[in-house]
Amino acid sequence: MRDPARLDRVAAWQAQAIATQFPGTTLLVGAPACGAVLTAFVARHLGLPVAFVTLEPAPAWHRMHVPGPQHRAVYVDDLICTGEGARTAAAFLRAQGLTVLGVSAWISRTALAGERLHTLAPPPFQTWTPHEAAPAGPPLHVGVRE
Ligand SMILES: O=C(O)c1cc(=O)[nH]c(=O)n1[C@@H]1O[C@H](COP(=O)(O)O)[C@@H](O)[C@H]1O
Numbered sequence: 678m679r680d681p682a683r684l685d686r687v688a689a690w691q692a693q694a695i696a697t698q699f700p701g702t703t704l705l706v707g708a709p710a711c712g713a714v715l716t717a718f719v720a721r722h723l724g725l726p727v728a729f730v731t732l733e734p735a736p737a738w739h740r741m742h743v744p745g746p747q748h749r750a751v752y753v754d755d756l757i758c759t760g761e762g763a764r765t766a767a768a769f770l771r772a773q774g775l776t777v778l779g780v781s782a783w784i785s786r787t788a789l790a791g792e793r794l795h796t797l798a799p800p801p802f803q804t805w806t807p808h809e810a811a812p813a814g815p816p817l818h819v820g821v822r823e
Pocket residue numbers: 708709711712754755756757758759760761762763821822823
């Protein structure tokens with residue numbers, strides 16, 4: 678999402694969902710790249726600290742914050758597609774001694790069995806074919822898979 682003000686509105690909604698669905702959360706863990714940006718926005722609404730994971734070449738903490746094992750963490754992302762990233766991250770957090778309360782996302786293609794998943798909107802994804810030229814009217818989705 679390119680507009681920070683709009684991102685913040687969704688982040689506020691996601692923060693409210695996390696407060697309701699995952700009470701007792703002490704840390705938000707952001708997915709790589711855009712997930713990290715989103716997570717910082719969400720955390721600001723909850724007054725919680727953040728940490729970020731990198732998944733390639735192997736799961737690791739981003740050096741900005743290596744949290745202790747006492748945390749009760751929620752993994753935050755915008756979209757869950759195959760669920761592989763979320764699963765890998767959750768396994769990493771547990772291996773680091775943290776308690777994983779669940780995963781919060783906007784929408785997911787998978788139920789993410791074995792993890793507690795909460796999404797802002799129900800499945801399924803709506804998928805668009807990228808357009809080269811503007812269609813007769815909005816919306817125009819360029820290079821977007823989901
Ligand atoms: O840009 C992306 O990484 C991305 C593009 C897209 O169209 N769909 C999509 O799910 N993603 C990201 O891919 C990650 C989820 O992929 P899975 O690990 O397959 O569930 C999330 O971090 C999403 O933000």
